Amino acid sequence: MTTLIEDSAPFIMWGTLIVFNVGIIKLLQVTLRDADLNTALKEKSPQGPPTTTTVTTNVTQDGAPVGEKTLQTEETTEAQPASEDSSYSRIAGMIGAVVMAVFLWALGNIILYKCFGDVGQVGDIMQHVGSFFLAGAALFAPYAANKLTSAFKQN
Structure with a gap:
């Protein structure tokens, strides 16, 4: 004999995943509504x-x-x-940022799914993806170094 909670667990799980994904999509729509990718990818020089x-x-x-x-x-x-040429570094950075964002979105789905099934695997997943995010952060290291250099430059 099953309980009401056990019978409704798949509905709760799928409902949680749907709410999570709709929330992410709405957040992206609001955040990127006024974004102009053509201008953002142009060379600054x-x-x-x-x-x-x-x-x-x-x-x-x-x-x-x-x-x-x-x-x-x-x-x-x-x-x-403004230059009319696209910047390779900006395009590469955008692609890397999109890949990392999609990976994080998928990771959120996997962790929510595992929370309803095998909670013990959530810790293992989180330990193994840390190196991926550290490697992804290296994608933005030249930008950070450039900003630090310009912060200490004298006019």
Whole structure:
């Protein structure tokens, strides 16, 4: 004789997996809604001369009206035109990030599935995938080194 919990366990398991996957899909839809992959994968390096934009602002001094005592400040920014070439490092990084994200998504499904069956295997799975994520993190090591180098550069 089986109990009600044992009879409904497959429904609970599949319901949990469906909710997990729908939640991941909705999260991806919200997060990537405004993403422009074509721009994100373009090379950052300039191809032509920089364009200069000057913004002139009138600032009042001592609360005087804008016509009397005003200081004129100028802010100049230089923008490099975007290159039309795709960056190999950005494409490789994107592919690596997608592979790692899909692997993590699948791992979540497997762990949820195993929690309803053989809970003892969850610890073994988690121990064995740690090296994969460490190797995947190496994919972003050049980016991290570049950011650290630029943080300590003097202007």
